[in-house]
Amino acid sequence: MSQIAKNLESVIERIAAAACRSGRKADDITLIAVTKTRSVDEIKQVIDCGITDIGENYVQEAEVKFSTIGEAVRWHMIGHLQRNKAKHAVELFSLIHSVDSEQLARELGRRAQAIGKTVDVLVEVNISGEETKFGVKPEQVMAFLESIADIQGIHVCGLMGMAPIVNNAEETRPYFAKLKELWDCLPEEHRIYLSMGMTQDFEVAIEEGSNMVRIGTAIFGPRE
Numbered sequence: 001m002s003q004i005a006k007n008l009e010s011v012i013e014r015i016a017a018a019a020c021r022s023g024r025k026a027d028d029i030t031l032i033a034v035t036k037t038r039s040v041d042e043i044k045q046v047i048d049c050g051i052t053d054i055g056e057n058y059v060q061e062a063e064v065k066f067s068t069i070g071e072a073v074r075w076h077m078i079g080h081l082q083r084n085k086a087k088h089a090v091e092l093f094s095l096i097h098s099v100d101s102e103q104l105a106r107e108l109g110r111r112a113q114a115i116g117k118t119v120d121v122l123v124e125v126n127i128s129g130e131e132t133k134f135g136v137k138p139e140q141v142m143a144f145l146e147s148i149a150d151i152q153g154i155h156v157c158g159l160m161g162m163a164p165i166v167n168n169a170e171e172t173r174p175y176f177a178k179l180k181e182l183w184d185c186l187p188e189e190h191r192i193y194l195s196m197g198m199t200q201d202f203e204v205a206i207e208e209g210s211n212m213v214r215i216g217t218a219i220f221g222p223r224e
């Protein structure tokens with residue numbers, strides 16, 4: 001068994017255990033393998049192991065990989081998205097996790113409608129409060145949803161957030177609890193995905209209600 005296959009097996013076991021602790025099943029949690037900087041060969045390895053969801057941070061990098069791997073998997077845009085990349089993004093991605101401005105939401109809607117599509121998106125929330133991080137402020141999420149409610153061509157399917165980098169995963173718990181609280185207040189049509197948890201903190205995120213985790217390092221090893 002390859003190292004990647006072993007790592008993946010262990011990640012899946014840890015997801016199942018955390019799901020169980022939060023009264024859910026492993027199947028309730030979508031695992032996105034985060035493949036920024038990873039090769040097509042590495043991506044194929046995880047697909048061979050049953051991975052169905054791939055997360056990328058840059059539109060161009062995703063396009064190159066998509067050209068060989070194609071629609072065998074769902075592609076997720078998890079990185080910051082610039083408006084001038086919206087056209088390519090709606091063509092490629094099944095779910096865009098990083099909607100954080102009305103202008104971006106409008107451009108995505110416009111581009112999606114132009115190709116007769118409705119694109120699924122998440123609103124990125126800046127739960128860490130760090131100035132350098134993207135995302136809508138937690139207290140502005142409801143107003144933000146109202147401001148984009150009229151947009152055709154997008155469907156808001158939930159929220160995405162990132163905890164700050166910490167030494168001990170336990171320190172991320174209040175951030176995830178806060179995002180779950182916000183998610184619980186959303187109208188049902190928007191309460192499909194709660195995307196939170198990465199290598200450092202995915203078990204805590206699941207315990208706090210995440211149903212979608214984005215994991216790179218624990219599967220592929222450290223990035224260069």
Ligand SMILES: *Cc1c(COP(=O)(O)O)cnc(C)c1O
Pocket residue numbers: 034036057078079162197198199200214215216217218
């Ligand atoms: C890179 C990245 C991840 C995965 O990070 P790891 O620590 O490698 O698991 C998850 N989410 C986002 C938004 C990322 O940019």
